[in-house]
Structures are given as structure tokens and as C-alpha cells.
Amino acid sequence: MEALVPAFLLAAITQLCDKPALLTAILADRYGRPLTVAVAAGLAHAAGNFIAAGAATFMAPMMTPNAKSLLLALALIFGALGAIGSGKAPDRLSGWKLGSFLTALLGVLILSFGERTPFFTLALSTGGQPWFAAAGASIASFAVAFVAAVLGERVWRDAPLRWLRILSGIAFLVAGCWIGVNALRLT
Template sequence: MEALVPAFLLAAITQFCDKPALLAAILADRYGRPLTVALAAGLAHVAVNFAAGLGGMLVAPMMTPNARALLLALALIFGALGTIGSGKVKDRLAGWKLGPFLTPLLGVLILAFGESTPFFTLALSTGGQPWFAAAGASIACFGVAFVAAVLGERTWQAVPWRWLRILSGIGFLIAGCWIGVDALRLT
């Protein structure tokens, strides 16, 4: 259970700053079916996070506790760099004619593999509870996708996410450096 809450919190903070939520808002407006889009986005996040959990479970036996801590530190540092970056979606999937379920499912699935949340899930999964880490991250991702889809693109874009990106990026960077220094036994 100890991986559930950190995975939930990291995923929630990250998802508010990442592109999959914006894509869910865009597609909910386009199709006019926010619940369908939110469900599809949530399933895409479940697939990505459980794949990351499986990966963490497979590599965990080969890692020392310091290596696990260093992996988490790197995930936090890369997460910091990702959250400070642009929150704009480059492709609005305008040419995709797969409907209100498959378009968000595949679009968010592809987009989510390149985001920070699966890296956090992978790092937390090496601690011994991969399914709890995947479940916590998936619940948070679904919650954020649901809120984004219900609010729609215009309202979602009106929220001042820039400050959350900056503050979470600074927090992730500090935590990542702190854990990394401790993992390398430099303290």
C-alpha cells in the first residue's frame, strides 16, 4: 500500500501539467461526449501505468536499494524538466476519424508513453508493490482526464497552469536531487 499514495500524488501533480489532460479536453469538445472521452483516456492511462508497473516488477530483483532510489531521483529530475516545459499539444488529432472512444484511447495512449507519469510508476514499482503504484497512478490520471474532459478545452486552458508547472518542477527537482545525493551516499 505504501506505493499507492506516492504514485497517486506524483501522477496527479504531473497530469495537471502534462499534455494528455489537454488532449482529453480538446477531444471532449470535438465529440461532445466528455464521459466517453474521459473513460477512453482513463483506459489508456491504465494500460501505460500497468505496463510501467510490470517493467518495474521485472527489473526490481536486479536492483539494489540505492539503485532504486537513484531511479526515483532520475524520474523526479526528468519529471521536473518535463513539467516546466510547454503544456501545448502539437497535434490535435484532427485527421483521426476513429470516433469518440478510439481516438482518445489511442491518442492518449501514444502521448502518455512519452510523459513523466509512467517513469514515476516504473520507479515506484521497483520498491516491491508494482500493482499498487500502477493503480495509484491510474486513478490519478483518470481523475485528471475526467476533470479536463468535463471542463472542456477553453475552461481547461483558462486555468493558470503555468504556476503549477513551475512550482511542481521546482519541487520535483529538489526532491530528485535530495534522493539522488542520498542514493549516491554523498551526505
């Protein structure tokens, strides 16, 4: 249960600033079906997070506690770099003619594989309780996708998420460096 809350918080912060939420808002406006698009996006995020948790169950027995801490540190540092550098809008998927559910499901699933949340889920899952980490990240991702779908693209783009992205990037960088220094026993 201890992995649920950190995974929820990391996913909520990162999803607010990541491209899948904007894509969810774009698709909800395009199809006029925000609930359908939000559910599809939530399922896509859940699939990515549970795949990451499944991979962690195979990796964790081979890792030392310091290696697990170092993986979390690297996830936070790369997450910080991704937060500071992710300003480009996602593809609008205009050519996709699969309907609101499948377009959102496949589009968000493909887009989320390159984002930070599954990497955080993988890193947290190696520390133990991978299914709780996946559940926490999935719940937070669905909540953000739901809000993005209901608000729509115009409101989502106008939200002051740039500062949240910068502040979260700084916080992730500091936390990642701190955990990494401790994992390498440099303190």
C-alpha cells in the same frame, strides 16, 4: 499499499500539467461526449501505468536499494525538466476518424508514453508493490482526465496551470536531488 499514495499524488500533479489532459479536453469538446472520452483516456493511462509496473517487476530483483533510489531520483529530475519545458500543445488529431472512444484511447495512449507519469510509476514500482503504484497513478490520471473532459478545452486552457507546472518542477527537482544525493551516499 505504501506505493499507492505517492503514485497517486505524483500522477495527479503531473497530469494536471501534461499534454494528455489537454488532449482529453480537446477531444471531449470535438466529440461532445466527455464521459466516453474520459473513460478512454483513463484506460489509456491505466495501460501505460500497468505496463510500467510490469516492467518494474522484472527490473526490481536485479537492482540494489541504492539503484532503486537513484532511479526514483532520476525520474523526479527528468520530471522536473519536463514540467518546466512542456508548454507546447498536443496535436489535435483532426485527421483521426475513429470515433470518440478509439481516438481518445489511442491518442492518449501514444501521447502518455512520452510523459512523466509512467516513468514515475516505473520508479516507484521498483521499490515494491508495483500494482498498487500502477493503481494509484491510474486513479489519479483518470480523475484528471475526467475533470479535463467535463471542463472542456477553453476552460482547461484558461486555468492557471503554468504556475503549478513551474512549482511542481521545482519541487520535483529538489526532491530528486535530495534522493539522488542520498542514493549516492554523498551526505
